[in-house]
Amino acid sequence: MSDRISEKLTELAKRRGYFFQSSGAYGGVGGFYTFGPQGAALKGNVEDAWRDRFAIAEGHMEIDAPTIMPEPVFEASGHLETFDDMLVECPECEESHRADHIVEDETEYEDAESLPVPEVEEIIAEYELVCPTCGAGLAGAAIEDFNLMFATNIGPGDSQPGYLRPETAQGIFVEFPRLKEYARNTLPFGVTQIGRAYRNEISPRRSIIRTREFTQAELELFVDPETSEPDLTLVEDVSVRLYPATEQQADDGSEVETTIGDAVADGTIADPWIAYFLGIAQEWYASVGVDTDRFRFRQHLAGERSHYASDCWDAESEIDGNWIEIAGFAHRGDYDLSKHQEYSEERFTVFQQYDEPKTVERAVVDPDMSYLGPEFGGDAQAVVEELETLAGRDRAAFEGETVDVEFGDETHEIPVEKTGFAVEEQTEAGEHVVPHVIEPSFGVDRLVYTILHHAYREDEVAGEERTYLDLEPEVAPTFVGVFPLQSDDDLEDEAEGIAAALRAEGLSVTYDDSGNIGRRYRRQDEVGTPFCVTVDYESLEDGGVTVRERDTTDQKRLPIDDLPETLSALRAGEVAFEDLDEE
Ligand SMILES: Nc1ncnc2c1ncn2[C@@H]1O[C@H](COP(=O)(O)OP(=O)(O)OP(=O)(O)O)[C@@H](O)[C@H]1O
Incomplete structure (x- = not known):
């Protein structure tokens, strides 16, 4: 069955409102998909689950930045040159x-x-x-x-080129000087974002796996490379399947079944932060319905990594016998923030206090710079600040007769004696550190595809072939279908009342009174609805309804009055259907 699932899924996705190629009325355009009602709900539930785990449970912030950014951002990030x-x-x-x-x-x-x-x-x-x-x-x-970047112009004319962001990350990096204030200048801190990214892929293919507009969920964790450490005890027992670079290079190399704790201890995962994120990602992926037997983490080979990344692992899921990347976990060092510091006017550092003050030799400058001349436009203090950063950073720069000071768009040659340069012993409480970045970067569309693919089932019920999606209740677009058995005002009123009560409980409900009951069950099975409730004539007498479970098709008679509570408990996983007592 396996090699046909993708084709069947594409057909099912279109028929049942998961996703389909967009702008079909105009012939469609490659690499753009619309999520229909079921798909949008599934994707929204996956995004909520990601937010709960990676932002809220970890105590990180979430931001929402524009998708168009001006050219200098991508000059600094390197995307213009190398993407x-x-x-x-x-x-x-x-x-x-x-x-x-x-x-x-x-x-x-x-x-x-x-x-x-x-x-x-x-x-x-x-x-x-x-x-x-x-x-x-x-x-x-x-x-x-x-x-791969889509170019555009900001405003009329072409004086301000802009680009649709090829990753959500830059929207976080460029705002770092402000975001660090919200984190009260304390490392480590994390910033998340869920949003669209755009890549003008040369040949978009394989449904929503490679598109030109897609959704990413990214976390940028800013750490002090010297002092910030993850709590690995939280993930040490998590079982993972790893495909390290060494195994990929070996002739008979294979994946390694291990735990995060063991992989850190034996050096398979060298970076503790990456180990931490692989651990929580493994458990989270399972919770939203990725089949962990068809899932692994693969380390990038040295040549595959971006030049600035010290280590990088991909989460991969198996689709029709092929492994596809669904997320990347990279240690990006100080590359991103250093680049923006170099190209912009802002400081991308955090002042990190030492445990105890240190005595250091520092180059100092005369704060009274007024004699430097009119070319500094009275903004001598800015020159002083510029010189101070130079002094702190590069003593060698002071060994000549003049120092080059970049100020505004120009470089000024300033005689050393005019700067009041001297070396003094100073007591320092801390230093300005460019934080390092660990980035878990999730693709939401590829994950939605994986969830659907891994949930796809075919079986036989009462002699008939059936297709259903074994979706986790947490992400299923509809949690319960409510049907009147037949077209009848009393049954319909009762069923509508039940649907309203379940919606009031916060459950997502589909009310369906069209076609025979068997077809309505099949419809909900194909959408992946975990439970269906049917109101029949007896219900009007005894206050009970038939509740059917999707996977087993088992049915139980349960009291209408208890339904909101019972179904909520089923959704939360507090009780199993098989353990429920019938009326
Ligand atoms: N064209 C695309 N369509 C859908 N999702 C994508 C696309 N490109 C990237 N992603 C998602 O964003 C995540 C992070 O992006 P990243 O830049 O690491 O991808 P990538 O390594 O360029 O992907 P690939 O090698 O498949 O092009 C990927 O793991 C993937 O889930």
Whole structure:
């Protein structure tokens, strides 16, 4: 069944309102999907569950930044320069493809993305690789670096270029100087964001797995590299399946079944913060319905990592026999904040107090800079601050006859004696630290896809084939379906009353009175609704209804008056259906 699930799921998703290609009235456009009523509800529930675990339970903040940001942000972040994929255009049919994906699909190379372009061109020629669309040979076709960001103009004219953000993270990094104030200048602290990201993917494919607009849930944890540590006792017993770089490189390498505690102890996971997040992610993924037998964490190979990341692991789920990345966990060092500090006017540091004051030698400058001249526009204090950062950072800069001071857009050469430069012993209470960043970055769409795929079931009920989604109650778009057995005013009134009472209890309810009861059950099974309630003529006499459980199709007669309480307890997992007493 496995290799057909994706196709069946795409069909089911469209028919039952999970997701479908958008703008269909105009022929559709590749890489854009609309989540229908069921899909939007499932996605919303997944996002709420993520927020509960990664923001609220961890005590982190959540922000909501714009999706369009000005060009300097992406100059600083490096996206303008390097956020490229390898584009190869077929000389025959002119279809665009990702050259690295063609190489990975057709040869033994597993990580072509990290190879230099000329090497990929050589591999294409050597293996005589062909266009996946028309079969024409690709040897000799030039590979182009294609930047994935969508460009736009902010305001009329083209004087202020902007970009749709390719990740939510930059919206957090650029606001760091303000966010650290909200954290009362104390490390570590975390900032989360759930929002849209945009990448002009060369060939979007495989349904909502690779799209051009998607949702990310990201957490940026800002830590002091010297002093901040996670509490690993909270996750040490969590069982995980790891695929470390060493195993991937070994001839007969395989995944390792271990616990977070053991993986840290034997060095398989070197970074304690990454270990911490893998532990909580493992448990959280299971709670929203990822099948942990079809889930693993894979470490990036050295060549695959971004140059600034000291370690990186991906969460991967198995879909029709292939592993797909659904989240990345990276230790990004001080790269992001240092870059924004370098390119902007702000300070991206936190003052970290020493346990005890230290005596240090420091270059100091004369605070009275008024004699520097009119070119500083009376803003001598800003020059002093500039010099102080220079003094603190780089003593060597003072060894010449002049020092270069960058101020405004210009570099000024200032004679050392005019700066009042001297070395003095000072007692310092602490220092300005550029925090390091640990980033768990979750893709919501790929997770929604994984949840649906892993929940897809086919069985037989009363001699008929049935399809159902074994969704966790916490994320299922509808928790309970309520039906009158037949078209009858009294039954309908009673059923509508029950639906209203359940909604008032905070449960998501679908009321359905169309078609025969068997079809209504099938409909809810396919949507993944855990329970259905049917009102029949006896209900009007004895105040009881039939409650049916999705997976087993077992039915029980339960009192109407208790339904809100009983169903809430079932949703919260406080009681199991099989343990409920019948009327
Ligand atoms: N085009 C996309 N469509 C849907 N989700 C995406 C897409 N690109 C990235 N994501 C999601 O965002 C998460 C974090 O983004 P990241 O930059 O690490 O992805 P990536 O390594 O570039 O992904 P890939 O290698 O598959 O392009 C991914 O794990 C994935 O779940």
